[in-house]
Amino acid sequence: MRMIELILAPLTWLMADALVFFCMVLEKIPFRRSPTGYDNPRVRRMVGGIGYWAHTFRLTLPNIRKWLKTRGELFPLVLQVQTINRCNGACSFCPYPYTVHLQEKRTMDDALYSKIVDECVAEPDLHDFVPMSKNEPLLDVKMEARVAEFKRKAQPHQLVELVTNGAALTPTRMKRLIAAGLDLLTVSVNASNETTYNQVMVKLSWKQVMNNLEALSKENLSMTNVYLRFVSEQDNRKDLQIFRRRWQGFNLFSFTVNNRAGTVKDFETRIIHYSDFIQRLKRMAGSHIYPVCPYIFGMMHILENGDVPMCSNDWANREILGNVRAQSIREIYNSPRMNQIRALMAQGGFEEIDACRECSFYHEFMKPLTAKENVQVAEPMIG
Numbered sequence: 001m002r003m004i005e006l007i008l009a010p011l012t013w014l015m016a017d018a019l020v021f022f023c024m025v026l027e028k029i030p031f032r033r034s035p036t037g038y039d040n041p042r043v044r045r046m047v048g049g050i051g052y053w054a055h056t057f058r059l060t061l062p063n064i065r066k067w068l069k070t071r072g073e074l075f076p077l078v079l080q081v082q083t084i085n086r087c088n089g090a091c092s093f094c095p096y097p098y099t100v101h102l103q104e105k106r107t108m109d110d111a112l113y114s115k116i117v118d119e120c121v122a123e124p125d126l127h128d129f130v131p132m133s134k135n136e137p138l139l140d141v142k143m144e145a146r147v148a149e150f151k152r153k154a155q156p157h158q159l160v161e162l163v164t165n166g167a168a169l170t171p172t173r174m175k176r177l178i179a180a181g182l183d184l185l186t187v188s189v190n191a192s193n194e195t196t197y198n199q200v201m202v203k204l205s206w207k208q209v210m211n212n213l214e215a216l217s218k219e220n221l222s223m224t225n226v227y228l229r230f231v232s233e234q235d236n237r238k239d240l241q242i243f244r245r246r247w248q249g250f251n252l253f254s255f256t257v258n259n260r261a262g263t264v265k266d267f268e269t270r271i272i273h274y275s276d277f278i279q280r281l282k283r284m285a286g287s288h289i290y291p292v293c294p295y296i297f298g299m300m301h302i303l304e305n306g307d308v309p310m311c312s313n314d315w316a317n318r319e320i321l322g323n324v325r326a327q328s329i330r331e332i333y334n335s336p337r338m339n340q341i342r343a344l345m346a347q348g349g350f351e352e353i354d355a356c357r358e359c360s361f362y363h364e365f366m367k368p369l370t371a372k373e374n375v376q377v378a379e380p381m382i383g
Contacts, residue, residue, distance in 0.1 A: 009284060016285035020061070023054035034251060037225025042159040043183050046225055049253040059127055060294035067297060067342060073334045075125040076300035080133035080312055081116060083108040083146060085304050087136040089165050090202040091190075093233055093270055095263040095315040100134050108304040112325060113146060116302060119329050121153040128184075129154070130161045133301050133312060138168035144176040151181030159183035163229075167204050171215040178224050186227045187213065192242035199235045217249055230254035233270040261314040262358025271360070279364065286365030292345040293356065293366060300333055308332050310341065314355040 026032065027045050034051065037043040046055055059077040066072055084107045090097040120126045131137055131146050140146070147160050154160075161184035162177070169187065177185070187209075191197035194206040201209075216226065228250050230236075230243055244252055259267040274282075293311075301312035306325040309317040322332035332338070341353060348368065350356040 012281060012284045013288040016288050020057050020289060023050055023057055026050055027054035027058070034225050035249060036221040036251065037183070037223060039222040040183055040225065042157065043225035046184070046227075046251065048251055051251065052227060052253040060290075060298040063125075063297045064290070064292055064294065068292070068346060071339070073330070074297065075123045075330055076298060076333060077125060078128040078130065078299045079116075079120055079126060079329070080130045080299065080301045081108070081113070082133040082135050082302065082304045083113065083131050083137065083143070084135055084140040086139050087134075087165075088139060088167055089136065089204045091165075091204075092200050092202060092235065093231060093257045093264060095260050095265070096134065098265065099263060099315040106304050107140060107142075110142075112306055114149065116324060116329070117150050117153060121150070121155060121158065123330070124155060124157075126158060128159055128161055130163065132161075132163050133303070134315060136165055136168065137162050138164050138173060144173075144180045147177060147182050148180040161186065163188065165201065165204055166209040166212050169209075169212045169216065171212070171219070174212075174216055174219055178219065178221075182224050184225050184227070186229050187216075188229045188231065189213075189243070189247075190229070190231050191236050192239035192246060196236050196239050200233070213247070225251065227251045227253055231257050232272060233257040234272060235270070237272055258313070258364075259358070259360040261311060261316070261318075261355040262360075263315040267360065280369055282365060283367055283369055287368045290366050292342065293350075293362065296338070296341060296345065300329065302329075310338075310353075311355050313359065313361065316355075318354045 029045070032045050032047055034044050034047045037046070046052060063074050063077060067074055084105075085100050085103055086105055087096050087100070117129075120129055129150050131140075131143065131150070137143055143162075147162070150158075150160055160182055162182060163186040166187040166189065189209065190200050191206075197204075197206040197209075213228075228243075228247050230240055230252065232240060232254055233256070240254060256272055257264075257267075257270055259271075264270070295311050295313060299312055300308065302308055302324055303317075306323040307317070308321045308324060310319040310321055321335060321338055324332065344350070344352055345356075350362050350367070356362050
């Protein structure tokens with residue numbers, strides 16, 4: 001049994017490293033071109049699910065490795081900015097209806113947005129600028145102008161991504177976004193038929209979104225890469241293969257639902273359960289790739305009033321690290337408290353951090369196996 005344990009862990013780590021290496025190498029193949037965004041050097045090699053994961057690894061691993069090695073200053077590789085704190089949906093796997101929705105409706109003022117943009121475009125480490133967070137970005141009537149402002153000032157490698165539910169993505173709106181210079185568009189669909197859609201994407205119209213996607217497929221998308229996203233949970237898990245066949249003209253990727261740092265209600269009824277053996281293998285591989293949380297080392301999240309919560313997944317905003325009206329992004333991202341949180345993670349102290357303690361991402365992927373669990377992983381190998 002002990003021999004199996006000693007072999008299994010290094011083998012799992014080797015396979016995890018091979019997966020990351022494969023994704024990163026595949027992304028660099030010159031002739032690999034996306035069906036959308038194929039003339040845009042920032043996104044043309046993002047192809048399918050592998051392309052999206054390669055992009056994710058490229059934007060999360062460098063800061064982790066840098067900080068663990070040198071404890072040096074960091075700047076977020078991905079910045080999410082909430083320009084309006086509203087959504088037109090009430091999706092079943094989203095905490096919006098009982099968190100953000102309770103706040104007074106607010107929109108980020110132009111001066112604050114420009115301050116954020118100006119700092120970002122001066123930072124070569126910033127790669128993805130995402131004017132969306134915990135909201136539906138197209139409810140902001142200024143969104144096209146905001147995208148254009150960033151693109152007008154951005155460094156050549158910096159891109160703009162929007163994540164939308166697609167309900168407000170009318171042909172007119174899409175033309176404006178393309179003209180503004182949008183590099184990457186992600187549409188969260190999460191169903192392959194109207195019945196499932198109504199269960200998962202509450203308050204939104206299946207017919208409206210389908211019409212918008214059909215119109216989108218006819219646009220000139222040579223400079224805008226389009227991904228359709230599928231968040232798998234119990235209500236829609238049977239739709240995934242049909243979804244893939246239906247939308248082969250776009251890039252697709254999927255991932256399983258998470259509990260947004262413990263803020264999703266009835267999460268246990270939504271999660272897809274795998275065998276204990278598979279769950280432990282996921283943790284063995286995941287904690288090797290991500291010994292600390294990529295959200296704290298590579299991403300940052302700014303609310304419409306300038307507040308910076310510790311984690312973009314924590315819809316309860318249990319800890320505010322600063323406000324960009326009074327501080328710079330770099331100052332907040334390298335504050336004593338932020339580095340204290342990083343040090344806790346590096347020491348395995350996730351459960352000393354309020355949001356991390358309940359986070360399903362931590363429990364499913366980053367929580368190292370105990371000695372007893374290592375034995376339980378090894379048992380099926382010799383059974």
